[in-house]
Amino acid sequence: MEGIYSFLAFYERKTAEVYEKILPSIKNSTARLLISILAIDSRKHSEVFRHLSGEKVPDKAPEANIGVIAGEAITILKDAEGMIGNKPSLEILEGLVRYEKLMNEEYLVEIYSKAVDLRQKNDAIKKVLNSIAEDEARHRDFLELAVNLERGTPSPERG
Ligand SMILES: [Fe+2]
Numbered sequence: 001m002e003g004i005y006s007f008l009a010f011y012e013r014k015t016a017e018v019y020e021k022i023l024p025s026i027k028n029s030t031a032r033l034l035i036s037i038l039a040i041d042s043r044k045h046s047e048v049f050r051h052l053s054g055e056k057v058p059d060k061a062p063e064a065n066i067g068v069i070a071g072e073a074i075t076i077l078k079d080a081e082g083m084i085g086n087k088p089s090l091e092i093l094e095g096l097v098r099y100e101k102l103m104n105e106e107y108l109v110e111i112y113s114k115a116v117d118l119r120q121k122n123d124a125i126k127k128v129l130n131s132i133a134e135d136e137a138r139h140r141d142f143l144e145l146a147v148n149l150e151r152g153t154p155s156p157e158r159g
């Protein structure tokens with residue numbers, strides 16, 4: 001079960017990297033603010049899970065029994081990573097809305113409850129995990145807002 005923390009540390013770091021790479025191409029400044037919050041939160045989450053795992057963030061994706069929802073989320077994240085530089089940023093962000101939705105559900109119903117079971121007796125850890133779950137509940141909202149703002153910002157290519 002501790003393996004799940006390494007797994008989350010790895011993918012939260014990857015999530016931050018994806019948002020950080022997309023950021024410079026976002027034209028709307030409020031959208032950039034919202035996406036930078038997602039990047040900062042994801043860095044923070046990665047650091048929290050790295051701490052809980054007791055190890056360094058692994059270089060390669062660790063194996064973990066993560067369930068179907070998280071599996072789909074990881075596929076979306078990898079696809080998004082592969083699209084950077086090849087597809088319009090807006091299209092990549094639209095794909096990531098579903099990723100954030102899945103991760104939110106996953107945190108609340110699966111990962112979070114497993115982690116809480118694991119650390120049942122530790123109230124401080126419970127609070128920390130709770131705060132991550134609260135961040136995740138906001139992410140989909142922030143990303144949808146960012147997508148809408150960016151969509152409404154005229155792109156220089158289109159004139
Ligand atoms: Fe996160």
Ligand SMILES: [Fe+2]
Binds near residue numbers: 100103135136139
């Ligand atoms: Fe998130």
